[in-house]
Amino acid sequence: MTNNTRSHFLRVKCNDCGNEQVIFGSVATKVKCLACEKIIAEPTGGKTPVKTQIISVLDKDAA
Numbered sequence: 001m002t003n004n005t006r007s008h009f010l011r012v013k014c015n016d017c018g019n020e021q022v023i024f025g026s027v028a029t030k031v032k033c034l035a036c037e038k039i040i041a042e043p044t045g046g047k048t049p050v051k052t053q054i055i056s057v058l059d060k061d062a063a
């Protein structure tokens with residue numbers, strides 16, 4: 001069983017302002033919404049818990 005979650009990008013939508021942006025599936029630092037600066041993801045040493053709505057998962061090899 002492979003763990004490919006780290007190689008994915010996630011398209012997310014901010015719950016607060018509705019801004020959409022693409023973040024990496026495993027972030028090293030907290031990611032803020034570009035529009036309202038709400039924290040939408042933060043690192044835990046493994047996969048990234050996303051605190052907002054994930055619209056789609058983008059495979060980096062397909063991007």
Ligand SMILES: [Zn+2]
Binds near residue numbers: 016017018034038
């Ligand atoms: Zn926002």
